[in-house]
Amino acid sequence: MEQTDRSSRIAWAALLLASLIAPVVVGFDKYLIHVGIIISLNVALATSLWMIWSLGFISFAHAGFMGIGAYTSALLFTKLGLSMWYGLWLGAAMSGAIALVIALPLMRTRAVYFFMASWAVGEVIKRNFAYFRDFFGGWDGVFNIRAPKLDLGFVEVNFADRLAYYYLALFFVVLTVLVIHRINNSRTGMIYWSIHENELLAQHAGINVFRHKVIAFTIACALAGLTGALYAHYQTYISPKSFDIWKSEFALVHVIVGGLTTVGGPVAGAISLTVVDELLRATGYFRTVFFGAVLIAAVLLLPGGLETIPGRLRSFFKRSDK
Amino acid sequence: MTNKKSNLSRRLTRRGLLKQGSMAIAGGLAAPAILPKSAFAQTRTIKIGGAVPLSGPVAYWGQSTMQGFVDGAAVMNEAGGIMIDGEPYMLEVINYDTKGEVADSRAATMRLVEQDECKFVYSQAAASTVGMLQVTEPAEVLSIVACWGYLELFGTDYPLHFRGEMSDYEQGFAYMPFMIEKYGKDALKSAAFIGPDDQDGIDCHFSYERLMKHYGVEQKAVEYYNWEDTDFYPIVAKTIREKPDFIVTSPSPPGITASIIKAAREMGYQGPISSPAASETETILEVAGEHASGVILPVTNINPSSPTQKAIEKRFLERFGTFNALAGNYSWWIYALKAALEMAGTATDTKAVAEALAQVELEDTYVGRTKWAGKNAYGLNRQGVYDCFTTTIDDGKAELADVRFPDLPDTF
Numbered sequence: 001m002e003q004t005d006r007s008s009r010i011a012w013a014a015l016l017l018a019s020l021i022a023p024v025v026v027g028f029d030k031y032l033i034h035v036g037i038i039i040s041l042n043v044a045l046a047t048s049l050w051m052i053w054s055l056g057f058i059s060f061a062h063a064g065f066m067g068i069g070a071y072t073s074a075l076l077f078t079k080l081g082l083s084m085w086y087g088l089w090l091g092a093a094m095s096g097a098i099a100l101v102i103a104l105p106l107m108r109t110r111a112v113y114f115f116m117a118s119w120a121v122g123e124v125i126k127r128n129f130a131y132f133r134d135f136f137g138g139w140d141g142v143f144n145i146r147a148p149k150l151d152l153g154f155v156e157v158n159f160a161d162r163l164a165y166y167y168l169a170l171f172f173v174v175l176t177v178l179v180i181h182r183i184n185n186s187r188t189g190m191i192y193w194s195i196h197e198n199e200l201l202a203q204h205a206g207i208n209v210f211r212h213k214v215i216a217f218t219i220a221c222a223l224a225g226l227t228g229a230l231y232a233h234y235q236t237y238i239s240p241k242s243f244d245i246w247k248s249e250f251a252l253v254h255v256i257v258g259g260l261t262t263v264g265g266p267v268a269g270a271i272s273l274t275v276v277d278e279l280l281r282a283t284g285y286f287r288t289v290f291f292g293a294v295l296i297a298a299v300l301l302l303p304g305g306l307e308t309i310p311g312r313l314r315s316f317f318k319r320s321d322k
Numbered sequence: 323m324t325n326k327k328s329n330l331s332r333r334l335t336r337r338g339l340l341k342q343g344s345m346a347i348a349g350g351l352a353a354p355a356i357l358p359k360s361a362f363a364q365t366r367t368i369k370i371g372g373a374v375p376l377s378g379p380v381a382y383w384g385q386s387t388m389q390g391f392v393d394g395a396a397v398m399n400e401a402g403g404i405m406i407d408g409e410p411y412m413l414e415v416i417n418y419d420t421k422g423e424v425a426d427s428r429a430a431t432m433r434l435v436e437q438d439e440c441k442f443v444y445s446q447a448a449a450s451t452v453g454m455l456q457v458t459e460p461a462e463v464l465s466i467v468a469c470w471g472y473l474e475l476f477g478t479d480y481p482l483h484f485r486g487e488m489s490d491y492e493q494g495f496a497y498m499p500f501m502i503e504k505y506g507k508d509a510l511k512s513a514a515f516i517g518p519d520d521q522d523g524i525d526c527h528f529s530y531e532r533l534m535k536h537y538g539v540e541q542k543a544v545e546y547y548n549w550e551d552t553d554f555y556p557i558v559a560k561t562i563r564e565k566p567d568f569i570v571t572s573p574s575p576p577g578i579t580a581s582i583i584k585a586a587r588e589m590g591y592q593g594p595i596s597s598p599a600a601s602e603t604e605t606i607l608e609v610a611g612e613h614a615s616g617v618i619l620p621v622t623n624i625n626p627s628s629p630t631q632k633a634i635e636k637r638f639l640e641r642f643g644t645f646n647a648l649a650g651n652y653s654w655w656i657y658a659l660k661a662a663l664e665m666a667g668t669a670t671d672t673k674a675v676a677e678a679l680a681q682v683e684l685e686d687t688y689v690g691r692t693k694w695a696g697k698n699a700y701g702l703n704r705q706g707v708y709d710c711f712t713t714t715i716d717d718g719k720a721e722l723a724d725v726r727f728p729d730l731p732d733t734f
Contacts, residue, residue: 029436029437030432030436031432031433031436031437034432035429038429130519130520138521138524139519139522139523139524140472140521141424141452141521235424235425235428236456237424237452237456239424239452239521241423241424241449241520242424242425278429280419281418281419281429282416282418282419283419284376284377284388284417284418284419285376285377285381285419287376287377287419287421288377288378288421
């Protein structure tokens with residue numbers, strides 16, 4: 001167990017180091033830095049979705065909450081002139097607040113009913129962005145959402161520069177993963193997994209299941225909102241279509257392919273599938289077909305997801321030693 | 323024999339197959355990234371990039387657009403390339419999929435501009451255009467697209483941005499005169515609009531409103547559907563309750579247009595139904611069947627008749643195994659770009675090429691005569707206009723009924 005923890009820490013440190021030096025490794029190729037930013041955003045979204053999964057729920061509203069964060073930050077900037085530094089936190093707070101209200105009825109549902117209800121919530125959020133045209137910009141969306149600047153006194157960092165934004169996105173994805181990792185490894189995390197395993201039993205053990213479910217859902221959605229704000233100021237344009245059900249589905253696929261039992265799963269899934277999707281871009285018409293084949297292959301050849309690879313390798317080498 | 327068999331079985335083990343298969347897949351994945359740079363390294367090349375929806379719900383439009391560029395480049399390369407300032411240049415077309423999404427299109431365009439160093443790009447449909455424009459104008463890259471809406475992203479603020487496809491607005495100045503001739507002005511006093519519930523639908527309704535105002539047609543109903551809808555009877559019922567003389571469905575693809583036609587006819591509606599975006603007859607005939615009558619399809623040349631049109635159809639069939647009128651409509655863009663490059667005498671100064679492109683007029687393309695217009699409306703001549711081939715479907719039979727250049731107003 002100790003060895004596993006040590007290996008895990010080494011793997012996380014290696015990943016962080018690789019992320020920090022990645023721009024140097026790719027020769028500061030602007031396009032590959034863009035891919036790095038997209039990976040960061042996908043990791044953050046998939047990880048926060050995984051947090052809801054740790055309760056045993058699959059939410060299709062997640063992209064909607066990402067959208068709330070994105071729209072909050074975008075509108076604060078375009079209508080009030082407040083920079084992303086406000087938008088990030090207010091976007092996360094808005095997503096969290098709305099999630100809290102919605103979670104009260106939503107978290108009383110289970111299984112397929114939760115699935116359907118979360119799908120409806122995501123769709124209603126998207127439709128609201130489209131319907132209230134004067135406020136949200138309708139289907140037209142919101143343009144000119146600029147990245148911020150940061151004056152450190154001795155130097156001013158302009159995050160419109162892609163390299164700077166890469167490190168900003170990396171900082172927030174590390175923060176998101178760290179928060180979820182800490183919660184998951186705490187007593188609260190164990191409570192979530194006990195709810196995941198058997199909600200009724202957890203309730204009979206004295207756990208306030210409903211409260212924990214509402215709080216976890218709220219935190220996960222707030223983190224999705226934070227990711228949304230980062231997304232908006234990077235893409236500089238958002239529309240209701242940016243946060244439709246497909247966005248939630250892709251995040252879910254990242255979680256499933258990566259693995260469902262540890263926070264490393266969604267991280268691995270989001271990194272690998274974003275890279276695969278990018279490699280397949282040039283295949284044009286066959287992109288979706290190949291992507292589907294890769295997904296099927298991943299599920300069939302790696303049951304349990306990418307997170308099981310280290311364990312499989314350990315077993316393999318142990319067998320080889322004998 | 324035994325040795326042979328054992329060799330064979332050794333070669334065909336599951337593990338071996340998986341290993342070789344994965345190597346082949348890895349090679350296949352790496353090839354598109356490697357080939358474009360190596361294959362053309364020795365010649366003077368102009369790279370033209372396509373950030374087009376090649377998968378997803380609007381892939382049909384993206385594929386059709388791509389075919390025009392791939393075919394045109396092949397024809398020009400076979401003829402020795404294009405001459406710029408006395409030097410021959412070959413054309414290389416690189417295509418990346420956008421899935422018809424804004425963020426994906428932005429990413430694809432970044433790759434084309436930053437990695438492949440394309441100075442000329444093309445796209446298809448509104449979402450891909452919005453994503454593309456965020457990259458192309460700041461990078462001074464010339465873009466040619468098919469996009470009907472987002473007019474705030476068109477004109478003097480986007481001087482390198484051309485819209486090669488006539489929108490429903492420009493088409494209207496050809497199909498409305500034709501309909502007035504066919505049915506009589508008194509039979510076309512009022513109209514209704516049916517379109518998708520998104521920005522494309524809203525923009526097309528805006529164009530429709532301007533058009534109907536120009537022709538003095540009263541607007542009786544406006545209905546929007548969701549892209550996921552399969553039952554069009556409710557909105558068609560609401561529309562025909564207002565008793566419009568004719569219906570415009572825009573920008574609705576052939577399947578949805580056919581469903582609207584079928585619903586309208588089954589509920590007893592007799593007036594003409596015009597679809598400026600369907601550009602195809604087979605699906606409409608298949609889905610609407612005996613109800614396919616009184617259908618007006620502008621910019622749909624189902625009967626290639628000139629030598630140029632026939633040659634394009636033949637080449638597309640040979641090269642892609644398929645040909646449709648929409649692909650024919652887009653085939654002139656690359657020829658206009660070629661003329662502009664030759665006229666400007668530069669393959670790198672995109673501003674000079676844009677100025678030249680705005681002056682290009684072609685006489686003999688799949689869509690007949692083409693030119694760029696729109697100066698009075700948008701401040702620059704950046705909107706493609708061309709002969710509008712209008713096909714009609716009556717009593718389940720499609721035929722090319724009219725060809726005319728849009729009678730655009732002076733304000734355009």
